[in-house]
Amino acid sequence: MSAPHLPEHPDFLWRNPEPKSSYDAVVVGGGGHGLATAYFLAKNHGMTNIAVLEKGWLAGGNMARNTTIIRSNYLWDESAAIYEHALKLWEILPEELEYDFLFSQRGVMNLAHTLGDVRESIRRVGANKLNGVDAEWLDPQQVKELCPILNIRDNIRYPVMGATYQPRAGIAKHDHVAWAFARKCDEMGVDIIQNCEVTGFLKDGNRVVGVKTNRGTIHTEKVGLAAAGHSSVLAELAGFQLPIQSHPLQALVSELHEPVHPTVVMSNHVHVYVSQAHKGELVMGAGVDSYNGYGQRGSFHVIEQQMAAAVELFPIFARAHVLRTWGGIVDTTLDASPIVGLTPVENMFVNCGWGTGGFKGTPAAGMTFAHTIATGAPHKLNAPFSLERFETGALIDEHGAAAVAH
Incomplete structure (x- = not known):
């Protein structure tokens, strides 16, 4: 458990480009989930003309403020499946991303x-x-x-x-995780745009066609919301509400x-x-x-x-x-489980409601959310975590496993 060498913030490992006028997809939120989503969109689905918009600095929100615990011992089948998949990804991602997370099991x-x-x-x-x-x-x-x-x-x-x-289970270095995803995203052509706050959305009827920001309007075919505690604010800008x-x-x-x-x-x-x-x-x-x-x-x-x-x-x-x-x-959320899936707005998708378990779920959240954005349909791992479950009553009550921040 000796103290390893910790590098300075490696901003030089990725570009800081100006936003383009249009992208195939835009991910709102430059934290762990947003960066992981962009990475898997590029890696698994060949979507590289995408942008990650962050209103502050990269990974300056919950990604920099969590306590880095990683585990998968949740009660219900649906939760165990997605968190266990995340844990398996944690075990291989340092080699895949060519960056040491200091993942200590x-x-x-x-x-x-x-x-x-x-x-x-x-x-x-x-x-x-x-x-x-x-x-x-x-x-x-x-x-x-x-x-x-x-x-x-x-x-x-x-x-x-x-x-x-x-x-x-164990812990990892959260900054290293963000830097690893950011570097790989940049290598694959993803634009990471910092200091770019979303102020509204462009819609054609009930279909999203663009994002309004403090750095101009960006036209896009798909929008993924991955802004954690601010997701409900973004949803209201888009014209719907989230039960969080x-x-x-x-x-x-x-x-x-x-x-x-x-x-x-x-x-x-x-x-x-x-x-x-x-x-x-x-x-x-x-x-x-x-x-x-x-x-x-x-x-x-x-x-x-x-x-x-x-x-x-x-x-x-x-x-x-x-x-x-x-x-x-x-x-x-009221059942202490996330929301990952479609929204009432066509071509707009949401990844939120992770509560205190967002960091540990980062890889699986990114992979399943990327699948949902790319295909327009949920992955089997995130299908149970749809927004519709609050209407149907098919809740996944994980208060026993998530009653304390972790």
Whole structure:
């Protein structure tokens, strides 16, 4: 877990072109999902006359603000399928993109603190195994052996009664992921246009034919929306609504430490999760703030509760110093599952609602969304995550697997 050499921001690895007057397709959102979508459009579907529009700087939104945890141990078949496919892509993409993500498969533990937690956790392990996802149930002593610094005494507020464990899960360097996709997109002819905010859309009846931006109008045959927490704003500009809410989600890091935390530990019950980054800082997060908003910051009481829980579970952290905090904007659906598919506007497609699970789903989200844009029909992996499920009632309730930011 020694600190590797981290390069400077490699802006020279891709062009910063002026937008052209027209493209075959436009992807709105220059984060992980937007860049992955553009990459798979070019690689799998031969669409290279496309543009990625980013209102700020490349990957400056949630891609730069998440805590980089990657796992696939979701309960329902539909979720397990798309996240497991994403995990398999994570395992091969560094070689394919010729860029080291620092993908560390150190495993992820989800702690159980009550009998209800234990029942649900064992149920999820069984469901994972049926879906071919690596999963184990650990008793408290096994938890302690895997993570020696974790407090498993029974005299704390929520004692550890066991944990689920996915050995293939882990963390990656989010900046490297964005840079890798951006470089490959640029090599294949994709235009990455930064500081280009979408202000509206051109429509011919109910069909989108262009995008209005602060840098001029761009004509296009297809538009993909991949703007996370701002997706609902873009949808309103296009004339339809999305069943999502945007919430602030914050995290914090400590000063640098020697390697002390060998895995990733999550606790939905006390709302905290902790890992140690490659450079040595402790990365901690909690659940979303309860209010809706677009501010990239959070509330002090959430940080206080998060740190109290972390110190209770990891007494060794009591004297660690917080280095900085930050926030992102997460788009959440009522069933805690994403929306990837068609919209009421012809030739406009949407990829949103990933909530706190957007980073881990990046490769599969990009691949399936690219398929949907290129063919006009969903891939089998994202077909269950259509917008229509909120009308039909075919929801995919993953609150148990996504109740805490991760």
